[in-house]
Amino acid sequence: MAKDRLSKLKQEFNGEPADLIPVLQRVQKADGYLSRDAIARVSRWLKVSEHELYGVATFYAQFRFTTPGRHHIKACLGTACHVQGGEQMLDVLQRRLDIKPGETTDDGEYDLERVACLGCCALAPVVTIDEKTYGQMSVLKLQRSLDERENIESAS
Ligand code: FES
CATH class of the missing domain: 3.40.30.10 (Glutaredoxin)
Incomplete structure (x- = not known):
């Protein structure tokens, strides 16, 4: 995830753990998936551990962790x-x-x-x-x- 995208998200969201799902949805919409880099950045920003973040994201079938296929x-x-x-x-x-x-x-x-x-x-x-x-x-x-x-x- 590019730094400028994260900056943009920081303007739109309060940066609270409750923002996790909509933020992940936005990241996935832009990147097509949740990269390890994006997860690390969102984790630091929202102060949600990567372990917790994966736990939440894997619960929802909408999130993917690999690049999309052709x-x-x-x-x-x-x-x-x-x-x-x-x-x-x-x-x-x-x-x-x-x-x-x-x-x-x-x-x-x-x-x-x-x-x-x-x-x-x-x-x-x-x-x-x-x-x-x-x-x-x-x-x-x-x-x-x-x-x-x-x-x-x-x-x-
Ligand atoms: S349940 Fe499969 S198309 Fe509606």
Whole structure:
């Protein structure tokens, strides 16, 4: 996190421990993730230990600690998607990409996010890859969609 960004945040927030979540949200929005450097700086500023800060940040699925991938995959586990097999979709993605939610593949190609609702519950279970929505997914359909993407990317 750049020093000038921290200076800007210091003008907007009181610098109290209660500011932690909104400050982390702002940092992540700007940087795409929470770097170790950003965590150290926010920790010193808000007088919250890094241990506590990690404890809070890891509680919320929205925060990530690695650089974003070139392609962003969201697996919905909201109620409608959960009931329709969303956990299975997440499981397929985790095994296939060998990452957990909040992580990025070693080649920097994909990152994975677990979300609470993508706003299209009638299509449950839903997975998005970048801007494309894949609805009424099954394990087979998801595997095929990933295969197609890999084939397109390896051909280009
Ligand atoms: S619960 Fe998955 S799209 Fe709404």
